[in-house]
Structures are given as C-alpha cells and as structure tokens.
Amino acid sequence: MAHTYVAYIDESGDDGLDKPFRQVGNAGGSSKWLIISACLFRQTHTLDAVRWRDEINAKMPERQSRTLHFAKLHHGQKLAAVQTIASKPLRALSVVAAKEPIPPDIYVEKNQLYFYMTRYLIERLSWLCRDHRPQAAEGDGRVAITFSRRGGMQYDEFRAYLERLKADESGEVRIHWPVIDIGAVSAADHSKSASLQLADAIASAMAAGFEPDRYGNCEPRYAETLKPITYHRKKNYLSYGVKIVPPHDECGLNQQQLKMVEIWK
Numbered sequence: 001m002a003h004t005y006v007a008y009i010d011e012s013g014d015d016g017l018d019k020p021f022r023q024v025g026n027a028g029g030s031s032k033w034l035i036i037s038a039c040l041f042r043q044t045h046t047l048d049a050v051r052w053r054d055e056i057n058a059k060m061p062e063r064q065s066r067t068l069h070f071a072k073l074h075h076g077q078k079l080a081a082v083q084t085i086a087s088k089p090l091r092a093l094s095v096v097a098a099k100e101p102i103p104p105d106i107y108v109e110k111n112q113l114y115f116y117m118t119r120y121l122i123e124r125l126s127w128l129c130r131d132h133r134p135q136a137a138e139g140d141g142r143v144a145i146t147f148s149r150r151g152g153m154q155y156d157e158f159r160a161y162l163e164r165l166k167a168d169e170s171g172e173v174r175i176h177w178p179v180i181d182i183g184a185v186s187a188a189d190h191s192k193s194a195s196l197q198l199a200d201a202i203a204s205a206m207a208a209g210f211e212p213d214r215y216g217n218c219e220p221r222y223a224e225t226l227k228p229i230t231y232h233r234k235k236n237y238l239s240y241g242v243k244i245v246p247p248h249d250e251c252g253l254n255q256q257q258l259k260m261v262e263i264w265k
Contacts, residue, residue: 002043002138002139002140003043003139003140003142003143003144003181003184004042004043004129004133004136004138004139004140004141004142004143005040005041005042005043005129005136005139005142005143005144005179006040006041006042006043006046006143006144006145006146006195007038007039007040007125007143007144007145007146008038008039008040008145008146008147008148008193008195008196008198008199009036009037009038009039009118009121009145009146009147009148009199010036010037010147010148010190010196010199010200010202010203011034011035011036011037011114011148011150011203012031012033012034012035012037012200012203012204012206012207012211013031013032013033013034013035013099013207013211014030014031014034015034015097015099015107015111015112015113015114015117016030016031017030017099017102017104017107017113021099021100024212024214024215024216026214027214030099031099031207031211032098032099032100032210032211032212033096033097033098033099033207033210033211034096034097034099034113034114034117035094035095035096035097035203035206035207035210035211036094036095036114036117036118036121036203037092037093037094037095037121037199037202037203037206038092038093038094038121038124038125038199038202039090039091039092039195039198039199039202040090040091040092040093040125040128040129040143041088041089041090041091042089042136042138042139043138043139043144044138045089045090046195048088049194049195049198050194052084052085052088052194052198053066053068053194053195053197053198054066054194055084056068056080056081056084056085059077059080059084060073060077060080063077067190067191067197068081068194068197068198068200068201069190069197069200070200070201070204070205071204075219078205078208078222079221079222079225081201082201082205082222082225082226083225085198085201085202085226085229086225086226086227086228086229088229090198090229091128091229091230091231091241092202092226092229092230092231092241093121093124093125093128093230093231093240093241093242094121094202094203094206094230094241094242094243095117095118095120095121095124095243095245096206096210096242096243096244096245097113097117097245098210098244098245098246098250098251098252099113100251100252101246101250101251101252110152111152111153111157114153115158115161117245118158119165119173119175120243120245121243122145122162122175122180123173123174123175124231124240124241124243125143125145125180126143126175126176126177126179126180127176127240128231128240129141129142129143129176129179130176130178130179131233133179141178141179142178142179142180142181142184143179143180143181144181144184144185144186145180145181145184145185145186146185146186146187146188146193146195146196147185147186147187147188148187148188148189148190148193148196148199148200149187149188149189149190150187153187155185155186155187158185159182159183159185162180162182162185163182166182202226204222205222205223205225205226206222206223206226206242208220208222208223209222209223209257209259209260209263210257210260212256217256218254218256218257218259218260220256220259220260220263223260223263224263227263227264230242230264237264237265238261238264238265241264242264244261248261
C-alpha cells in the first residue's frame with residue numbers, strides 16, 4: 001500500500017563547529033545557526049507540489065530559472081514565495097540549533113550535530129502523521145522522507161542511525177515508529193525536486209529570523225507568514241513545529257532574534 005504522507009527535508013546553515021563563526025560585514029566563516037526544516041503533505045498532492053512551485057515562479061516572470069532558490073530571491077520575492085506556500089495544504093516543521101553556545105568536544109564526529117537535530121525533526125514528523133491519520137484515510141499511514149542531497153552525507157548511514165534509535169530502550173527516543181518507513185528514507189537533488197525547493201524556502205525563511213545578514217539584521221516576517229501552516233498542538237508551537245536547541249533563553253538572543261520567539265508563543 002502507498003504511503004499516506006511525504007516529507008521533504010532541507011537545511012539552512014551548516015553544522016560546522018570548528019571554524020570561526022560568520023561575523024557582521026564578513027561573508028566568510030561558519031553559520032551561527034543550523035536550521036533543518038520539513039515540508040509535509042499527503043502523497044496525493046505530490047504532483048500538486050510542482051504546480052505550487054510554478055505558481056511562485058509565475059509571480060516572478062523576470063526570473064529565468066524554473067528552479068527556486070530562496071536565498072537568491074530579493075525581499076519582495078521571498079515574501080511572495082512564503083505567502084504562496086502558506087496558502088497550500090501542507091505543514092512546516094523546523095528544528096533550530098544555536099551553535100555558539102555548544103560546548104567544544106560535544107559533536108566531534110562527521111554529521112553528528114546534523115543527525116542529532118534531525119532526530120528531533122523526525123520525532124515531530126511522526127507525531128504529526130499520527131495525529132492527522134484520522135483525517136487522511138488513504139495509504140498505510142506512513143511517511144516517505146526525502147532529504148535534499150548534501151555533500152558528505154551517506155543516507156545509508158542515516159537509515160542505520162534511525163535503526164539504532166528504533167532499537168533504543170531507554171525511553172528517551174520519542175519517535176512514533178509505526179508511521180516512519182526507514183527503508184523509504186532517500187535523497188534527491190534540490191534542482192530536480194519542486195518539493196525540496198519548497199522545503200528550502202521554509203528552512204531559509206526560518207533562518208532569516210535567526211542568522212544575521214551581512215549588515216547584522218534579522219528578518220522574522222518570512223517565518224511569521226508561515227505560521228498558519230506550522231505544526232502545533234493547541235497553539236503550542238515551540239514544542240512541536242518549532243524546536244530550538246538549546247532552549248531560547250540559553251541562546252543569547254538579541255532583540256531582533258527575540259521577535260522570532262515571540263511569533264511562536
């Protein structure tokens with residue numbers, strides 16, 4: 001039987017912890033934040049996602065490429081993109097890692113921080129699929145997960161990581177395993193998937209509110225525009241559709257970044 005849901009995952013920022021962090025006025029260095037986001041919808045909307053991406057492009061006839069890269073859009077185009085996404089039958093979820101407060105020698109293995117944060121994202125994806133199953137009778141209730149392919153990432157290793165989490169008996173792993181099809185975890189190129197381009201827009205929209213630009217400014221409006229489609233339970237967003245690690249009061253947020261937290265309260 002076919003999957004009920006599909007989820008597409010992309011990130012903004014990097015998981016590097018051993019380089020100098022990017023400073024205002026200097027484009028070099030590692031990002032201060034790592035945001036990993038998922039765009040989830042029913043599998044029956046798979047072809048619709050191409051039309052959703054093309055609907056965004058139709059609002060920007062001056063663009064020459066059909067491929068959507070949120071970072072390459074100007075402010076008005078970015079707002080138009082997230083406004084379009086927010087009108088569609090999909091859900092957005094994001095996990096947000098503040099890298100500066102992370103003590104040294106914690107995440108020393110390759111992809112370790114990325115795997116750790118993605119675990120939180122998979123947890124929330126599983127809760128969302130479980131919670132909405134009564135409204136989605138088609139398929140087998142499971143979700144097929146596709147990552148945007150990233151350099152140095154072996155997806156067979158990530159599937160093995162999920163298998164280890166599934167076998168964990170400590171009670172600390174809160175993934176609802178009946179809806180997660182580990183064997184269906186895959187990767188695709190951003191340029192070849194309209195759905196991944198939507199996930200990229202969600203991740204980049206979240207990042208804009210936390211990662212200062214070259215002038216030291218953050219922009220929360222993109223993420224705020226996505227609030228209507230962001231996963232929550234009884235208006236609780238910060239435990240579900242938006243997970244900040246460490247807790248936001250330990251991240252040393254400035255006044256602009258605090259506006260991002262206020263959006264989700």
